[in-house]
Amino acid sequence: MTRITESSIEEFAIELLEKTGYQYVYAPNIAPDSDTPEQNRFEDVLLFECLQSAVGRITQNKAKTIDTKDDQGINSNQICTPEKLRDTLLPKLMSGEVRVKLEQQEAGI
Secondary structure, three states: OOOOOHHHHHHHHHHHHHHOOOOOOOHHHOOOOOOOOOOOOOOOOOOHHHHHHHHHHHHOOOOOOOOOOEEOOEEOOOOOOHHHHHHHHHHHHHHOOOOOOOOOOOOOO
């Protein structure tokens, strides 16, 4: 009986994506501490230079600067999950830094 492992599924998915034109890059080769880094930090999910290049190809001109400023303590260039949002905003909510308005319900509802 053939065993299905995580690595076999990963290899299959990579092969499918490569057949459709995607390029596979082994993550440690582009890590911030590698010889050819494409990330500034390990937390970076997006490769901004690649993204700017792709946007430039799509729009047929130089890509505009991508806004990476930190708004309200949430890094806008990171993928936001409910857990990350909770972990970011809960301490601010508890300290009173974030205010929440409470709406009053009408009587009879």
